[in-house]
Amino acid sequence: MLAAPATYDLSIQARTLRIVAKGLWTLETVAELDPKLRRDLKGLVYEHVAFDLTGVEGLDTAGAFLLTRAIESDNKFKDWVLSAGNPGQQTLLKVAADAQLGEPPRETQQWRDVLVRTGKATMRFLDETVDTFAFLGQFFSRFVGVLLRPSHWRLKSVVALMEEVGLDAAPIVAILAFAIGAVIAYMGANLLGQLGFSVFMVDLVGFAMLRELAVVITAILIAGRSASAFTAQIGAMKMRQETDAMTVMGLDTFETLVVPRAVAMLLTLPILTFLAMMSGIFGGLIVAWVTPTDISPILFINRLREMVGISHFWVGMVKAPFFAIVIAIIGCRQGLAVSGSVESLGSRVTTSVVQAIFAVIFIDALFAVLFFQLGV
């Protein structure tokens, strides 16, 4: 049986709009009918609507929705009746009419959505910044409190976290720093060798590794590795209501979760940084030795001691504790901000890594300005 095409006929008698519909009014046909029906309904003046659906062979919610568009005109809802049709059509029309009545007209425009999202993102960025600083302040006040009461030092958990954050990360930090040191040395050998100053590559490796690269590379690596781990650990505890259980048992989540992580980070990041410095310089030394520049290890170390002062070591080293605190704080804060859902855990972990790396580089830039002004 081939269904007749959907047609309709509008007529107005005594302020009543009579809609006689025929054929198939379903999802398959609504796309075609919709613009036509809208156009035809425009400008009609009527008070009541009467539907005659005896000729309709198939009706679903989409078709009913289209028909009941007629009950709204000039922002006023008209009363309607099904003058001819079956009970099934009556219920469908009623459902659709309810939807027409119940829903406030809402314009959603793409360009507006973009603006809304931009605004929301900006506000979120500001909120996050404020919250992170607030969390930092909260941490320091608690940290001092814990420091004053040695019985609250959770040494076991600090040592366990130091292993996780520090020892486990040591090989990758060393290898990475070695590779970077080697790369810097190659660059130096290439560029400075052309000018005949290839011995200056020692200065280059020393300056770069000690002042900037070792500490920044280590911090970024640890931000990626441990900030995410902190967020995931604490976030998972939050999801399983473990943190709530701790609170009702009188355990302070800040003291048990955040402080040990921050302390572990504070103790290990400088050590890792030192490791990275040594490893990076060693990488440079090897390259200097094996390339045609032929700088022997003894010459390398002598020149390093002569040209690169100890102050550069401290310039790098002094940044490590700052990075450590920021990474730990961001990781823990994001973890505690996880709400019940898996999606929020995922997005918080991402946020935590992004924020931590951003903060590390931003703080490093601030230090660069500071040291430049100080003339160090």
Added chain:
Amino acid sequence: MTSTPAPIEARGILTQFGTNVVHENLDFAVRKGEIVGLVGGSGTGKSVLMNTLLGLKSPEGGDVRYFGKKRADLSPKEKTKLQNEIGVLFQGGALFSSMTVRQNVMVPLIEHFDLPEALMRELADMKIHMVGLPPEAAVLYPADLSGGMRKRAGLARSLALDPQILFLDEPTAGLDPIGAHAFDQLILALREAMDLTVLMITHDLDSLYAICDRVAVLVDKKIGVYDTLDKVAQFDHPWVQEYFGGPRARATMATPGQKRRDKASA
């Protein structure tokens, strides 16, 4: 057509995982327009049976028929058409988490129909209204919804294409009694409005009493008994007796008049 063939029918279903036989010679049919509750103990394979009926899993023996046609005999085109006649509400709603509720409801429309964007939005909003969600919910993401709202949103998506058959997997699990009752009433109202045939897996005795026309009990690898609730409750089988004779069931059955009135008024 003199008699309408059953929308869903399973004949001689055999399901087994390795040597573990879950269903054996299982026969089951749902008549048009009825709401059937499927109950059974843990591990009796309720979900497996539902997956088999949905075609997510093919049975090791027997066949599943829709409207009198064997699923296996359908051409890919017919299968797609059939799939559009079936709506499923999964236990957790199974909403796509990266999309808003409205986008979720629009997915089947986009996939199967060539409609203008604006009209699809309107149709999606109508479905969202039909399941009793506030209009603001349309632009929320599943993560922002409560459990009850998520189920309603899932229901809206399953109704997007006006299916004839609706599968519900534990629709009231995890809802509070008020929310569960409201959901039951919603199913009744939608059945009325959209002429649905409903098969629901449920453990909620209230739901069974309030809205199911018939109850099928999955025991001993087959549908042990399949009848109205009063008769099922009388059935002589240890599990059935324990299930319907337990203190919870007795408490629910103690006020049957109330339930019946609800059912009649909806």
